[in-house]
Amino acid sequence: MVGVLCGIAGVVFYALFHVGFTLLLSGIGGYSPPDLLAGEPFARPPGTFERLHIIWLLPAIGGLLGGLIARYVPEVAMAGTESYIRAFHTIRGSRLITIPAEMLGAVLTICSGGSAGREGPIVLIGSTIGYQTGRLFGKGDRMRRLLMVCGAAGGLSAIFRTPFGAALFASAVLYKKDIEVDAILPAFISSIISYSIFYGVYRAGPVFITPAYTFESPSELVLYSLLGAFVALVAILYATIYHSAIGVFDRLHIPQPIKPALGGLGVGLLAVLVERETGVGLSLLGMGYELVQYALFGTIPLLLLVVLLMGKMLATSLTLGSRGVGGVFAPTLEVGALSGGLFAGLLTLAFPSMDVHTGAFVLIGMAAMLSCATKAPLASIVMVTELTGNYFLLPGLMLASTVSLLMTTRWSIYEDQQVDRLHSPAHMYEMTMDVLERIRVEEAMTREVLTFAPHASIVDVLDAVHTTGHRGYPVVDETRGLVGIITYRDAERVPIEQRGGPVSSAMTTQLITAYPDETLADALRRLVANGISRLPVVSRDDPKRLVGILTERDIVVAHARVSATLRRGK
Incomplete structure (x- = not known):
């Protein structure tokens, strides 16, 4: 069902974009991107465009109108994929109104010239469809998260026409070093269904047409590894500019709708300046697929x-850094393509006799940039x-993506990405229990236990509470056999004049215990089920023989110790 709805949403969104572009950039602005297949030149004579x-x-x-929408629907006031990541980890799914708001806001922002992509918005739209579907059918948090991934995959698959890569991307982009494994197969199904619906309406093939490049020699891998390093440096610069822009606009004390308007103004002025000097500045506007x-x-x-690479990074940072409505995915793809082209151009300049296939470097640069910027290398390569419909450069794609990823482990364009599932609030319970399943009670319990005899005074118990800070003590007889437990609450309930009486008069004899060879997960379930904070630990061979005590604090300390070890291991 989610796949069907996402396919329909993709069809509607695509149609709205066509209408929006026809009315705004093309209609009012008089600009249509150059068409390579029609033989049109990329650059115009500088300063000749009539409607500058x-x-x-x-x-x-467009930024102002999008900002007004974001004022009332805050979910759209950031890059669409970023909103999806945040919603997944907090399980605070977007409201139903987010779907039309994101569609309209993205169309107004991008079709008026904002430098952003429609892939991010459709990811948010799809994930919202998934979340709201789960809510409609009364599903729990775990199923809603899974449906969010399915929705994100379905939306991206339709608009980007990448059914395999979209499912991988929606599952992997949530983390820097992990993947939402349980969601992959359902995401594949949603992605296939959504793509089929979109293709059935538009009959659209690959987004880009490429020459027939192939991988010819192992020696090419040296150049592709250098390309990966070059792209990594560009990615660091890109992320720095992008996040700096977010910081600058967030610190401005002006009404929120004005911020994307200022960002849009900066984009417009930048495009006109570059257009007057070079004749290519208008390509910085909108999605920029050309x-x-x-x-x-x-x-x-x-x-x-060089000009377009710097211009695209600045234009995207101004558009999305000011909280304009759109996605960062497509601009990142374009930055990668321009980086690859620039690297190929520098190679040609340095080694004029070298036979450099520029398009191959452009294609590989796209994958390398996506890999290091999104921290989803496998999905980036597949997408x-x-x-492009080109599967012959996989060795180069894989190597360059790996190099760029290894060089940028600390950098990402998505602020809300978690390191792995262990760090995600969405998986806090299951990951906590998974860690506790690895630890036995005997590894965490306190062995040196302060105990009281049944005939000891209740006053002694209260004194011990104030002295040690512990709020519960096992009670043992002369043979060290466990006969009860006395807590601060038990002692406090005894009238003051009777506190000189024996512990046996106030202790609890219906004991809930743990065994040394049990897991902390079992012990924690027992604590929670009974509303208590400590468990006497007794020998399995002799349930009366006390061997230690396990408190909530012991469990927390053990969990933190093992979690730290697991993180270092990663």
Whole structure:
């Protein structure tokens, strides 16, 4: 059901984008991206575009309108995939109104020239569909999270036409070093269904057309590894600019809708400035897919690649850093493509006799950038092959992605990504219990236990509470056999004038105990079920023989110790 709904949402969203672009950038702004397949040149003569006096203001207007929507639906006031990640880990799924709000906000922002992608919004839309479906059918948190992943995969699969990669991406982008394993197969199903519906309506093939590049020689791997390192450096610069922009706009004490308007104004001015000097500035507006397409065919000169690379990073940071409505995924793909093209251009400049296939470096740069920026290398590799229909450069894709990922372990474009499931609030209970299943009671219990005899005074117990801070004590007879337990609450309930009486008059004799060879998970369940905070630990061979005591604090300390060991091991 989620896959069907996401497929329909993808169809509607795609249609809205077509209408929005026709009315705004194309209609009012008079701009249509150059078409490589139609033989159109990428660059215009500088300063010849007729509506520069109009188009520079469009991104600001779109940002303002998107900001007004975000004021009333805060879920859309960040990159769509970021919202999905945050919603998953907090299990505070987006409201139903998020779906039309995200659609309208993204169309207004991007189709007016904001530098963002529609993939992020459809991820949020799909995950919201999944969450609300789970809520409608009364499903618990675990199932709602799974349906959120299915929805994100379904939405991305439709818009990006990458059914395999979308399922992997939706499962992997939640973590830096992990993957939502349980969601992969359901995500595949949702992704396939959604893609089939979208394809049935639009009959759309791969997003990008590529020349027939192939992997020809192992020596190419040296260059591809260097490309991975180059892309990693660009990714660090990109992430720094992007997160700095977020910090700057978040610190501005102005009404929230004004921030994306200012960001849009910056994008418009940047595009016009670059357009007047180079004739390619308008390619910084909107989704910018033409940047990737022309780069794949090696038709963008080296100097323009530098200008466009810096311009795209700045334009995206202004648009999304100001909390404009859109996604960071597509711009990241374009930054990777431009980085690959730039690296190929530098190689050609340094070694004129070298036969450099620029498009191959562009394609591999896309995968390397996605891998290190999103921390989802497998999904990134698969998605790039699906986007381009080129499966012949896999060795290069894999190597460059690995190198770029290893060099950027501390960097990510998604602030709410968790390291792994162990760190995720969404998995706190199950991961806690999983860790506690590894620890036996005897490893965590306190062996040196202060005990009282049945004939000891209740006053002595109260004195011990104030002296040691412990609030419960086993009671043992002369043979050290366990006969009861006395707590601070038991002693406090005794009238003051009777506190000189024996412990046996106030102790609890219906004992709940633990054995040394049990797991802490079993012990914790027993504590919770009975509403108590300590368990006497007795020998399994002789249930009367006290061997220690286990408290809630002991469990917490043991869990922290083992968790730290597991994290270091990763």
